[in-house]
Amino acid sequence: MEEIKTCLLLGVSDREDAEASMAELEQLSQTAGLEVKGVLLQQRTKPDNATYIGAGKCEEMKEFLENHEIPLAIANAELSASQIRNLEDRLDVAVIDRTMLILDIFAGRARSAEGRLQVELAQLKYRLPRLAGLGESLSRLGGGIGTRGPGETKLETDKRHIRRRIKALEQALEEVKQRRETSRRGRTKGGKATAALVGYTNAGKSTLLNRLCGSEVYAENQLFATLDPTVRKMIGLKGIEILLSDTVGFLRDLPHTLIDAFRSTLEESLSAELLLLVVDVSDPEAEPRLEVVRQLLHSLEADQKPIFLILNKIDDAKEEDLTPFYALASREKMRIFPLSARTGEGCEALQQGLLRHFAGEHEKTVLIPYHDGETLAALYRDRVILNREDTEEGIRITYCTTEEENQ
Ligand SMILES: Nc1nc2c(ncn2[C@@H]2O[C@H](COP(=O)(O)OP(=O)(O)OP(=O)(O)O)[C@@H](O)[C@H]2O)c(=O)[nH]1
Ligand SMILES: [Mg+2]
CATH class of the missing domain: 3.40.50.300 (P-loop containing nucleotide triphosphate hydrolases)
Incomplete structure (x- = not known):
C-alpha cells in the first residue's frame, strides 16, 4: 500500500476562531508529514450528526478528492464511530479526526519507555469505543497516519484484547510512577x-x-x-x-x-x-x-x-x-x-x-567595617550579593534574603 502523503482538511464551525483552528490543524498535519491539498471550512453552528460536514459538501469533496488523488480527509473535531464510517462511505477515502492525528504525532515522538506506554494507552482508550467505525478506516490507512503506535504494531481490532492491554499498560505505568516518586523524594531531600x-x-x-x-x-x-x-x-x-x-x-x-x-x-x-x-x-x-x-x-x-x-x-x-x-x-x-x-x-x-x-525576594543592606573580613567572606559565600559599595565607613553590601530574616 502506498504511503499517504496528502490530505484534505474538513472543518465545521461558525465561531470566530474557526480559521485559526483550521490553521492549527494544518500545522499539525504538516508536523505529521502530510501535505495539505485543500481546506474546507463549512459555516454551520453544528456539525452534521451523520457525516460531520453536510451531505451536499460531501458530494463536492468526493469529487475534489478524486480529482486530486487525495487519499485522506482529516476532520477538525472528535468524530463518533458512525461519523467516521459514514464519511468514509461518502468520500470514498480514509477519514481520521483531529485526535487521531495528534495521537499519531505523539506516537512518532515518544522516546522514553514511559512516554511510549502513555501514548499507546491513550490510543487504545480512544479506539476502544470507536472500533466499529475504525475497523474499516484503519485498514484503508494501511500502516500510515493514524495507525502508528509505539506499542504492539499489529493493528488491534479485538475488544477483549484491547481491554486486557489497557489494563496491562495502566499497571506498568503505575509501577513507573511509583519508582519515579521514590527517586523524586530522594532528590528533593537535598532541598x-x-x-x-x-x-x-x-x-x-x-x-x-x-x-x-x-x-x-x-x-x-x-x-x-x-x-x-x-x-x-x-x-x-x-x-x-x-x-x-x-x-x-x-x-x-x-x-x-x-x-x-x-x-x-x-x-x-x-x-x-x-x-x-x-x-x-x-x-x-x-x-x-x-x-x-x-x-x-x-x-x-x-x-x-x-x-x-x-x-x-x-x-x-x-x-x-x-x-x-x-x-x-x-x-x-x-x-x-x-x-x-x-x-x-x-x-x-x-x-x-x-x-x-x-535566594529570597527581599533585600537587606548591611555596613561591614573594613577590618571585618570574616563577615564579608561569609556573605559572599552564602548569599546572592545584589550590590556592593565601598564607602568611607566600610563596605555597604546589599544581598538577597528571605522574608523571615527581615522581621
Ligand atoms: N524568533 C524567535 N524564535 C524562537 C525564539 N525561541 C524559540 N524560537 C523558535 O521557536 C521554535 C520552537 O521552539 P522550541 O524551543 O522547540 O519550542 P517548545 O515550546 O519547546 O515546543 P514543543 O516542544 O513543540 O512544545 C523553534 O523554531 C525555535 O527556534 C525566540 O526567542 N525568537
Ligand atoms: Mg520543546
Whole structure:
C-alpha cells in the first residue's frame, strides 16, 4: 500500500476562531508529514450528526478528492464511530479526526519507555469505543497516519484484547510512577529549588531551557517537539542550583485521553515551586493560546503557584504585541520577563529574577567595617550579593534574603 502523503482538511464551525483552528490543524498535519491539498471550512453552528460536514459538501469533496488523488480527509473535531464510517462511505477515502492525528504525532515522538506506554494507552482508550467505525478506516490507512503506535504494531481490532492491554499498560505505568516518586523524594531531600517551563507548543520552552542551562535539548519549529519531560540544572551565583524542567507543550482541545495518560508526568513537572509560563508574543494567536494554557493549568490544579510570565520571541514581535500581557500580569500578580530565548536578549534579567526568587525576594543592606573580613567572606559565600559599595565607613553590601530574616 502506498504511503499517504496528502490530505484534505474538513472543518465545521461558525465561531470566530474557526480559521485559526483550521490553521492549527494544518500545522499539525504538516508536523505529521502530510501535505495539505485543500481546506474546507463549512459555516454551520453544528456539525452534521451523520457525516460531520453536510451531505451536499460531501458530494463536492468526493469529487475534489478524486480529482486530486487525495487519499485522506482529516476532520477538525472528535468524530463518533458512525461519523467516521459514514464519511468514509461518502468520500470514498480514509477519514481520521483531529485526535487521531495528534495521537499519531505523539506516537512518532515518544522516546522514553514511559512516554511510549502513555501514548499507546491513550490510543487504545480512544479506539476502544470507536472500533466499529475504525475497523474499516484503519485498514484503508494501511500502516500510515493514524495507525502508528509505539506499542504492539499489529493493528488491534479485538475488544477483549484491547481491554486486557489497557489494563496491562495502566499497571506498568503505575509501577513507573511509583519508582519515579521514590527517586523524586530522594532528590528533593537535598532541598533544591525547582522551576518548570510550561506553555503552548512551539512557544520556545526548550530553546529557553537550553539558553538558561547551556544544554542541548531538541528544539524545533514543529508542534510537540518535546514529549518526554527533561530536567536540567541551572547553576547561578553562589552555586544556587535550580532544577529546571521542560515538558510537553499544550494545545487547544488536547485530547482527554492524552491528558489522562500524561497526567502523572505533567503533575510531576508542575510540582515545581515556580512555573515559567512561556508565551510566543510573535504569534497573532498568543492571547487565546495563553488562555488555553491557563485553563489547563487550572484543571491540573497548578495555577496557585507563583508564576513568571515569559514573553518570548521579542526579537520577532512589535512593542504593542506585548501590551495585553502587561495588563494581565499586573492583574494576576505575575512577574513578567520580556526576552528572546533565541538571541539571549532579556535572559539575564530572568536569571537574576530566578535567583532572587529562590535566594529570597527581599533585600537587606548591611555596613561591614573594613577590618571585618570574616563577615564579608561569609556573605559572599552564602548569599546572592545584589550590590556592593565601598564607602568611607566600610563596605555597604546589599544581598538577597528571605522574608523571615527581615522581621
Ligand atoms: N524568533 C524567535 N524564535 C524562537 C525564539 N525561541 C524559540 N524560537 C523558535 O521557536 C521554535 C520552537 O521552539 P522550541 O524551543 O522547540 O519550542 P517548545 O515550546 O519547546 O515546543 P514543543 O516542544 O513543540 O512544545 C523553534 O523554531 C525555535 O527556534 C525566540 O526567542 N525568537
Ligand atoms: Mg520543546
